Amino acid sequence: MVVSGDYPHLHPAVRPFVDEATEVRVRRIRTDRWIAYARANAALAAMEDLLTFPKRMRMPNLLLVGPTNNGKTMIVEKFRRAHPALTAVEAADGVAVLPVLRVQMPPGPDEGRLFGAILDGLGVPFGPRDRIAAKQDIAVRMMRATDTRLLVIDELHNLLSGTSMQQRRLLNLLRWLGNELQIPLVGVGTAEALRAIRSDDQLVNRFEPFALPVWEDDEEYRRLLATLEAALPLRKPSHLNDPVMAGRILAAAEGVLGEIIAVVVRAAVLAVETGTETISARMIEDAGFIRPSERRRVAV
Ligand SMILES: Nc1ncnc2c1ncn2[C@@H]1O[C@H](COP(=O)(O)OP(=O)(O)O)[C@@H](O)[C@H]1O
Ligand SMILES: [Mg+2]
Incomplete structure (x- = not known):
């Protein structure tokens, strides 16, 4: 007692x-729990800021940068839980909403796999042989329909496992996605991810690095x-x-x-x-x- x-x-x-x-x-x-700390709270606040940012052509983006196993994914998951999805049944107007979508940059990255990851995150089934253009079309339409307001791309450093050609194409694609949907992107990765972003002149100005140092x-x-x-x-x-x-x-x-x-x-x-x-x-x-x-x- x-x-x-x-x-x-x-x-x-x-x-x-x-x-x-x-x-x-x-x-x-042994059960995982959320331990709050100042840097994590600041990162959450920065993401909250992005979410309330008015739509415009060039949306600001954020890049959470830190070593592996240093709490990056926990932060974006905490953020996602704070903005839960509603199923069509739960939503007032009968349309499902998914404010924060988190996907992982696939290893051996290409456009088809990235759109596959996005469709998985949206819970949309697709066939392994679906064309990239078709996946892209459905992904963008579904993100609009479910009112996705922020896209998190975790494990962004996986970009670097692709050829430099693939890397460039995926960086272009990220830029295109942000513009097309007019939503902010949050990249999450190690210092190598930052290096990849920096290789793209147009992206580097739009991704604000947020460091989570050791x-x-x-x-x-x-x-x-x-x-x-x-x-x-x-x-x-x-x-x-x-x-x-x-x-x-x-x-x-x-x-x-x-x-x-x-x-x-x-x-x-x-x-x-x-x-x-x-x-x-x-x-x-x-x-x-x-x-x-x-x-x-x-x-x-
Ligand atoms: N805020 C936190 N509160 C409690 N445990 C945490 C927190 N952040 C990280 N951890 C612990 O550290 C581990 C690694 O965190 P994770 O977010 O997966 O790192 P990263 O994405 O940077 O590789 C988690 O599995 C968890 O056990
Ligand atoms: Mg992680």
């Missing part, structure tokens, strides 16, 4: 979970650790934002957000399973953890 005032190190909504069975708590700890030991990082700690149902405080702990976690994660979260989650699971109920600096090291760069070395 949780008495009010217990577990002050936890977010009030998390306190009731500390008395759950071990397996239940472990599952809860994390450093600063106030924002300490706040992230505090938020994370408050979200994990351990019975004792761990003081993750103490300088030594914060430093170890950052080093183990090599500054990448997905790894920061993964390291802490693994240590929290250990804390529950071993009954210590608090994460120690030692546990961060002992969490059976291989650094991202070492893992890459192991993988090859």
Whole structure:
């Protein structure tokens, strides 16, 4: 039974979970959750701005740039959830709406595959042998019909797996799509994606880069650790934002957000399973953890 005032190190909504069975708590700890941080909020606000931008010939675009596993897709998914689709049955006028459409740039990119990805995102069936022009036509008509107001192209760096000819054609296509639909585009990718965009004189002026750099030991990082700690149902405080702990976690994660979260989650699971109920600096090291760069070395 949780008495009010217990577990002050936890977010009030998390306190009731500390008395759950071990397996239940472990599952809860491992479940993805949204942790807010200033840079993510700023990116969400920038996308919100784009969404309310009046239609005009040249719409502004955004490019979320950062290393792999650093929270880019989580941000655009958070944004998409904030602007949910309505099915035809749910919509007041009986017409389905899909305000934010997210697609992934396919590897080995060509126009047919990109339109295929868009049609998949729209939930429109198509045949593998449908002509590109036909797919393009349906995709554009459906995006208009469902009132798509913002198109997110994730994994934009996949562009670079194409020949330079394919790259140019796809960049032209993106430019054309934005103009034709008069909607803003949000590109998402690594620094290589930025390089690809920069190779196109006309696109470079229209994509405003928004950087999501690797994390450093600063106030924002300490706040992230505090938020994370408050979200994990351990019975004792761990003081993750103490300088030594914060430093170890950052080093183990090599500054990448997905790894920061993964390291802490693994240590929290250990804390529950071993009954210590608090994460120690030692546990961060002992969490059976291989650094991202070492893992890459192991993988090859
Ligand atoms: N805001 C966040 N809150 C909680 N966990 C996050 C957040 N952002 C990223 N993560 C964690 O990091 C992992 C990688 O994030 P992701 O958005 O897929 O990275 P990217 O798209 O930059 O490669 C996610 O699976 C999640 O576990
Ligand atoms: Mg991603």
